[in-house]
Amino acid sequence: MTHTLNLFDIEQNALQVLTSNAREYYLGGAADEITLRANICAFQHIFLRPRILADVAERSLQTSVLEQAWTMPIGIAPTAMQKLAHPEGEHATLKAAQNLGVPMICSTTATVAIEDLLQARKGANAWFQVYVYKDREVTRELVQRARDAGCRAIVLTADTPYLGKRERETRSGFHLPPTMELPNYRGLGTAAKNVRKSKETSGLAEHFAKNIDPALGWTDIEWLAAQTALPLVVKGVLRADDAILAWKHGAKGVIVSNHGGRQLDTAIPSIHALPAIAEAIGEVVDVMLDGGIRRGTDVLKALALGAKAVFLGRPVLYGLAWQGEQGVERVLAILREELDLAMALCGIKSVHEIHRDILSLPHQHWH
Ligand SMILES: Cc1cc2nc3c(=O)[nH]c(=O)nc-3n(C[C@H](O)[C@H](O)[C@H](O)COP(=O)(O)O)c2cc1C
Numbered sequence: 001m002t003h004t005l006n007l008f009d010i011e012q013n014a015l016q017v018l019t020s021n022a023r024e025y026y027l028g029g030a031a032d033e034i035t036l037r038a039n040i041c042a043f044q045h046i047f048l049r050p051r052i053l054a055d056v057a058e059r060s061l062q063t064s065v066l067e068q069a070w071t072m073p074i075g076i077a078p079t080a081m082q083k084l085a086h087p088e089g090e091h092a093t094l095k096a097a098q099n100l101g102v103p104m105i106c107s108t109t110a111t112v113a114i115e116d117l118l119q120a121r122k123g124a125n126a127w128f129q130v131y132v133y134k135d136r137e138v139t140r141e142l143v144q145r146a147r148d149a150g151c152r153a154i155v156l157t158a159d160t161p162y163l164g165k166r167e168r169e170t171r172s173g174f175h176l177p178p179t180m181e182l183p184n185y186r187g188l189g190t191a192a193k194n195v196r197k198s199k200e201t202s203g204l205a206e207h208f209a210k211n212i213d214p215a216l217g218w219t220d221i222e223w224l225a226a227q228t229a230l231p232l233v234v235k236g237v238l239r240a241d242d243a244i245l246a247w248k249h250g251a252k253g254v255i256v257s258n259h260g261g262r263q264l265d266t267a268i269p270s271i272h273a274l275p276a277i278a279e280a281i282g283e284v285v286d287v288m289l290d291g292g293i294r295r296g297t298d299v300l301k302a303l304a305l306g307a308k309a310v311f312l313g314r315p316v317l318y319g320l321a322w323q324g325e326q327g328v329e330r331v332l333a334i335l336r337e338e339l340d341l342a343m344a345l346c347g348i349k350s351v352h353e354i355h356r357d358i359l360s361l362p363h364q365h366w367h
Pocket residue numbers: 025026027039077078079080107108109129157235257258259260261262290291292293311312313314315317
């Protein structure tokens with residue numbers, strides 16, 4: 001490709017270099033991939049009502065989330081197995097995040113151990129994503145390791161009692177190559193098993209069925225919050241009543257997310273779910289969003305509907321596959337420039353001045 005101007009160009013570049021195993025795993029969603037597509041389309045149906053002559057010569061993208069300073073309201077969502085994209089894997093992603101002054105949420109299912117990752121990047125802002133295992137000791141230990149390694153928040157992914165029906169993974173026979181491992185599971189007994197391929201499902205689905213606790217309820221959130229002094233963020237919230245429960249049970253933040261369309265197909269696009277959640281708990285909890293963010297205007301729209309920040313999933317994997325650390329930096333830099341320009345063209349000087357009145361919402365009722 002001659003020009004790499006936006007995140008879609010980077011995606012195209014990445015699709016050329018990814019192995020088919022990784023490509024199908026990264027780009028796929030659940031079932032008919034309706035939510036996967038809707039996450040992106042939903043932003044395209046929201047229009048902006050720009051203000052003119054507002055003196056936008058100086059602008060600021062700086063913000064704070066969970067009382068941490070971020071250079072812009074954009075972070076990196078947890079995505080598994082980054083060495084499938086690039087030999088440096090999670091190391092390259094965290095370097096890029098640190099260089100750009102944004103946080104990275106590190107997945108439990110990473111191809112680099114959390115201790116090694118942070119050892120190599122002292123001072124980086126990393127959050128750690130966990131699931132709750134049937135064996136609670138496994139979760140407790142992971143949370144403690146994350147804290148000892150220097151992570152600054154714990155993110156519980158709450159939309160995954162079972163893995164979604166990801167047909168691409170099954171069709172392509174998705175598997176973790178024998179040269180890679182998932183070192184966060186090292187020493188954790190049964191939880192480490194079953195992540196390799198089986199015939200009918202991806203190994204991951206089996207790993208989930210065997211180890212992740214589908215009986216999880218709100219009292220477990222309280223238990224998890226009590227395991228650490230780090231702020232707890234609940235990821236995968238799509239309803240205001242659940243958001244209120246998350247807050248009442250100890251969450252300091254929620255991420256409005258449908259897991260990038262990889263869990264329940266036809267689940268509501270995250271941007272549609274955001275307004276009700278932000279209205280319900282935006283004053284007391286930091287509300288964040290992921291799913292379908294591909295343009296600076298998408299970030300602006302999410303902030304206008306009440307998000308403090310957004311996270312990127314696939315675009316980061318594509319940047320990583322394309323050019324490692326520099327590719328991820330490029331993804332973040334493009335989005336930063338696009339957000340900055342969108343703000344200027346909307347007559348907005350600071351991310352704190354982004355309000356709902358900048359939007360022209362479609363005439364449908366969003367919940
Ligand atoms: C390949 C891939 C792996 C993922 N792995 C995880 C994971 O390990 N833990 C998690 O909470 N979410 C995971 N997610 C979901 C992302 O955190 C995020 O919710 C989603 O990718 C956002 O949508 P986007 O890809 O449109 O930006 C994964 C997503 C993808 C695409």
